[in-house]
Amino acid sequence: MANLTQHKKVCGILTLLLIISLTWTVSALSGPDSLTVVVKDARTKEVLGNALVYLDGVYKGTTSSSYGTMTLPDVTQGTHTVRVTRPGFKEVTKKFSYPDEQTITIEISQGSLVSLNEDGASAGAINVVFYPSSTSYSCTDNAKVATPLYLTNETRFREDVMKVIRSTYLDLDKVTSPSDSLPSAYASRFNFYYYYDPAAPADAFSGCAGTIPESYWNEVTFADVTVILYPKYYGIYSNASCQPTGCSQNFGPGRNLMKAPADQLTLVQHETGHAVFELVDTYCGNTYYYQNDPNANVWASLESCQSSARVNQRDPGLCRQIQKKASLSSASCIQNYWQWDPMPDIMANGYKGKYGEAATQRISHVISQAGV
Amino acid sequence: MIMKIAWICCLALCLGVLACSCSVSATEQPVPEFDKILQIQLKYDDGRYSLSSMEVRYGKAPNLNIRTGDLAGKILGPGGKELQSFTVQEPGRAYGDILGDPEGDSLIGYTEQPAYSDMFITAPYEQDMEQFTLTDMRDGTLLVTADLRPSVNVFCADYAGDPDCLVRAAPVKTATPDTSLYLVLATLFSASVVIAAGLAILTIRRRTKVLVPEKPVVLIVDDDPDILDVVHEILDMKGYVTLMASGGMECLDLLKKQVPDLILLDVGMEPMDGWQTLEQIKKNPAVKTIPVLMLTGHDLTPEAAKQYHICIDDYLMKPFMPDDLYAAINSILERKSRLKETLALARQAGVDKEKFCELAKLSRRITVDKKILGILGAPQAVPAMADLDLDTLDDMLVVDYINVKTRDQEIRAAQLRQEINSVLRSKGLPELGW
Numbered sequence: 125m126a127n128l129t130q131h132k133k134v135c136g137i138l139t140l141l142l143i144i145s146l147t148w149t150v151s152a153l154s155g156p157d158s159l160t161v162v163v164k165d166a167r168t169k170e171v172l173g174n175a176l177v178y179l180d181g182v183y184k185g186t187t188s189s190s191y192g193t194m195t196l197p198d199v200t201q202g203t204h205t206v207r208v209t210r211p212g213f214k215e216v217t218k219k220f221s222y223p224d225e226q227t228i229t230i231e232i233s234q235g236s237l238v239s240l241n242e243d244g245a246s247a248g249a250i251n252v253v254f255y256p257s258s259t260s261y262s263c264t265d266n267a268k269v270a271t272p273l274y275l276t277n278e279t280r281f282r283e284d285v286m287k288v289i290r291s292t293y294l295d296l297d298k299v300t301s302p303s304d305s306l307p308s309a310y311a312s313r314f315n316f317y318y319y320y321d322p323a324a325p326a327d328a329f330s331g332c333a334g335t336i337p338e339s340y341w342n343e344v345t346f347a348d349v350t351v352i353l354y355p356k357y358y359g360i361y362s363n364a365s366c367q368p369t370g371c372s373q374n375f376g377p378g379r380n381l382m383k384a385p386a387d388q389l390t391l392v393q394h395e396t397g398h399a400v401f402e403l404v405d406t407y408c409g410n411t412y413y414y415q416n417d418p419n420a421n422v423w424a425s426l427e428s429c430q431s432s433a434r435v436n437q438r439d440p441g442l443c444r445q446i447q448k449k450a451s452l453s454s455a456s457c458i459q460n461y462w463q464w465d466p467m468p469d470i471m472a473n474g475y476k477g478k479y480g481e482a483a484t485q486r487i488s489h490v491i492s493q494a495g496v
Numbered sequence: 497m498i499m500k501i502a503w504i505c506c507l508a509l510c511l512g513v514l515a516c517s518c519s520v521s522a523t524e525q526p527v528p529e530f531d532k533i534l535q536i537q538l539k540y541d542d543g544r545y546s547l548s549s550m551e552v553r554y555g556k557a558p559n560l561n562i563r564t565g566d567l568a569g570k571i572l573g574p575g576g577k578e579l580q581s582f583t584v585q586e587p588g589r590a591y592g593d594i595l596g597d598p599e600g601d602s603l604i605g606y607t608e609q610p611a612y613s614d615m616f617i618t619a620p621y622e623q624d625m626e627q628f629t630l631t632d633m634r635d636g637t638l639l640v641t642a643d644l645r646p647s648v649n650v651f652c653a654d655y656a657g658d659p660d661c662l663v664r665a666a667p668v669k670t671a672t673p674d675t676s677l678y679l680v681l682a683t684l685f686s687a688s689v690v691i692a693a694g695l696a697i698l699t700i701r702r703r704t705k706v707l708v709p710e711k712p713v714v715l716i717v718d719d720d721p722d723i724l725d726v727v728h729e730i731l732d733m734k735g736y737v738t739l740m741a742s743g744g745m746e747c748l749d750l751l752k753k754q755v756p757d758l759i760l761l762d763v764g765m766e767p768m769d770g771w772q773t774l775e776q777i778k779k780n781p782a783v784k785t786i787p788v789l790m791l792t793g794h795d796l797t798p799e800a801a802k803q804y805h806i807c808i809d810d811y812l813m814k815p816f817m818p819d820d821l822y823a824a825i826n827s828i829l830e831r832k833s834r835l836k837e838t839l840a841l842a843r844q845a846g847v848d849k850e851k852f853c854e855l856a857k858l859s860r861r862i863t864v865d866k867k868i869l870g871i872l873g874a875p876q877a878v879p880a881m882a883d884l885d886l887d888t889l890d891d892m893l894v895v896d897y898i899n900v901k902t903r904d905q906e907i908r909a910a911q912l913r914q915e916i917n918s919v920l921r922s923k924g925l926p927e928l929g930w
Contacts (some may be wrong), residue, residue: 209529218840377618409601
C-alpha cells in the first residue's frame with residue numbers, strides 16, 4: 125500500500141514536471157520572447173510560404189505556406205538581422221530591434237533573372253546573361269532611337285536570345301576548327317540567363333558597350349559576361365555611317381559587358397570572341413593588339429607565332445603579319461603583330477567565317493578553365 | 497526507480513521529437529544558401545588606383561580564372577598566404593567593331609581607353625581572408641592594398657550565426673565528440689526537464705531564457721584617463737560595449753584590429769588632436785564610414801566647423817549630462833540603421849545608388865550643419881555687431897557660408913527625395929521617412 129502511494133506520488137510529480145516542461149517549451153516557441161516574420165509578395169501583397177528565413181546568419185526554416193509566417197523563439201534583446209530568400213525572388217535583409225519590434229513584415233519582389241538551362245545552373249560553368257536594350261539606331265535619321273520591341277514583347281526577346289545562344293554557344297563546334305577539339309559536352313559548361321525588367325532596360329547606345337541600370341549589378345553578381353542585345357536597326361543598312369556595331373568592355377570580374385545586334389549573328393560571335401574568350405582582332409585597323417597568352421590567336425613576333433604553330437602541329441609557314449593593302453576605300457595598314465588562323469576568320473570578318481585553329485585552342489582553354 | 501521512470505518518459509518524448517523531425521525531413525526542403533562574395537570597387541584615375549569601397553555580402557561570384565590581363569589581384573590570408581589569385585585588364589578598355597563592306601573591310605575597329613573609370617572586383621569569400629592586393633605585372637608596381645578584415649567584421653557583426661562567422665569566432669576548437677542532432681535534442685530536453693523541476697520545487701514561475709544584450713560597440717578616444725573612465729562608466733550603465741584609446745595614434749592602431757559602431761573623439765588631445773585623428777580616420781576607406789561624435793571642453797571654432805563639418809556626425813560640449821550622450825549616440829546609430837534599411841528598399845526598387853548615397857550624405861550633413869549653426873549662432877559664439885573685430889567678421893562669414901551651404905543642400909536633398917520617392921512609389925514600396 126505504501127509502495128502504491130509512493131508510486132502515485134512519483135507519477136504525480138513526473139506528470140507535473142512534464143506539464144511544466146511542455147509549458148516551458150511551448151512558451152519558448154510562441155511566447156512573448158518570440159519573433160514573428162511575415163513574408164509577402166511586394167507586388168501582390170499576398171503572403172508567401174516556403175520563403176527561407178535566416179536570423180543573424182542562422183538558417184531558421186521556411187515560412188508556412190498558409191500564412192507566410194514563421195515564429196522564431198528565444199530571440200534575445202538587441203539588434204538583429206533577418207534575411208529572407210526564396211527561389212525566383214530577390215533576397216531581402218532587414219535590421220530590427222527586439223523587443224521593440226516583435227513582428228517583422230518583409231516584402232520580397234520577384235526576381236527578373238530567368239534561367240534558360242532546363243536542368244538548372246551548373247556550378248563553375250561560364251555565366252552568360254542577356255539583357256534587352258530599349259534603344260536601337262535609325263538609318264533614316266542617323267540617330268539613336270527608342271524601341272519598344274523587347275520591352276513590350278518578352279517572347280520576342282527570348283526567341284532572339286535563343287537564336288544567339290544556339291549559333292554562338294550550343295553550335296560552337298560548327299564555327300570552330302577543327303570541330304573535335306572543343307572539350308566534351310562543352311555546351312553544358314555554360315549557364316544561360318536573361319534578365320527581364322521592362323522598367324529598367326539597358327541602353328545599347330550609351331557608351332561603347334552600352335549601359336545597364338545599377339540595380340542589375342547589385343542583383344546579378346556572378347555574370348561572366350552580360351550581353352546587351354539590341355533589335356535590328358530601323359531603315360536599311362546602307363553605308364559605313366549606318367552599320368550595326370558591337371563592342372566589348374570589361375570593368376573587372378563580374379562587370380564584363382558586351383553589346384551586339386540580334387540580327388547579325390557573325391558579329392555576335394566576333395564580340396563573344398572578345399568578351400568571353402579574350403580573342404584579339406585579326407583584321408588590320410584601330411583596335412588593341414597583344415599576344416593573348418596562353419593559347420594566343422595573335423602573337424607579338426613572327427618567331428612566337430611560328431613556335432606556337434610548331435608546338436601545336438600547325439604549319440609555321442602560315443604565320444603572317446597583320447596587314448592589308450590600300451584600296452579605293454581605305455589606306456594600307458600594317459601592325460607589328462602576327463596571326464595564323466586562315467581567312468575568313470570570325471575575329472577578322474563580321475559576315476562569315478569560323479574561329480580558326482588557334483582561336484579554337486583558346487576557346488577550349490577558357491571553357492576548360494571555368495570552375496577549376 | 498524514479499530516475500528510471502523519468503528517463504523512460506524523457507525518452508518517449510524525445511522519440512516524439514525525433515518522429516516529428518523525421519517527418520519534416522522526409523518532405524522536400526529548400527536548401528539554405530550561405531555563398532558569400534567580396535566586392536571591391538576601385539577608382540582608376542589616369543594610371544593610379546584607389547580604393548572606393550569594399551563589402552562582404554551574400555551572393556555568388558563569377559569565374560575568376562577565365563580572365564587574363566596585366567594586373568594581378570590577390571586575396572591573402574594570415575602570414576600573407578595566397579588564398580585566391582587572378583588577372584584582369586585595365587578597366588573600361590573597349591573593343592568596338594562596326595560592320596563594313598562585306599567585300600572589303602568587313603569590320604572597322606574603334607577603341608576607348610578612359611582615363612578615369614570605376615573598376616569592380618567580385619570574388620568568392622574566403623575563410624581567413626585578410627588582405628587584397630592589386631599589382632601591375634609589367635613592372636611589379638603595387639597599385640592597391642586593402643585590409644579586408646574590417647569588412648569581414650562588419651558582415652559577421654550582422655550575421656554572427658553564419659557558418660563562416662562562427663568558424664571565425666571560434667577558430668580553435670577543443671576535441672568534442674561528434675554529437676548527433678538527436679543527442680543534442682535529447683540533452684536539451686533533459687535540461688529543460690531539470691530546469692522545470694527546479695522551477696517546480698522553488699514554485700517560482702520565472703523565465704529560463706538568458707538575455708544576451710547586443711549593444712553597439714563604442715570607441716572612446718580621450719587623452720584624459722579620468723574622462724575615459726567616466727564616459728566608460730556612463731556607457732557601461734546602459735550596457736554599451738566600450739573600447740578605449742588614450743590618444744589619436746592609439747585610436748588609429750585600434751581601428752586596424754577592431755571596428756566599432758561609433759567613435760567618441762575628444763578634440764583637445766596631444767600630440768595628435770581630435771581633428772587630425774578625424775582626418776586620418778576619414779582617409780581610411782575601411783573605417784571612414786564609422787560615425788564620429790566629437791567631444792570637447794572648448795567652444796567649437798568657426799574655422800574648425802568650416803573645415804570639418806562634413807566629416808563629423810555630431811558634436812557634444814563637455815561637460816555633458818549622461819542623457820545628452822545617450823541621446824546623441826542613439827540619434828547617430830538610429831540614423832545609420834534607418835539608412836541601411838532604406839538602402840535595402842532602394843536597392844530592391846532599383847533606385848540609382850549614387851542618388852541614394854548623395855541624399856544620405858546630404859541628409860547627414862544638413863542635420864550636423866544645423867546643429868553646428870546652433871552652436872556657432874549662440875550669443876556667446878557670435879558677439880553683437882558693435883563688438884565686431886576682423887576675426888569676428890571672418891567667423892560670421894563662416895556662419896554665413898555654412899548657412900548658405902545648408903540651404904543649397906536642403907534644396908538638392910528635397911529634389912533627390914522627390915525622385916527617389918517616385919521610384920519607390922512606382923514599385924509600391926514605402927517612401928523615405930527622412
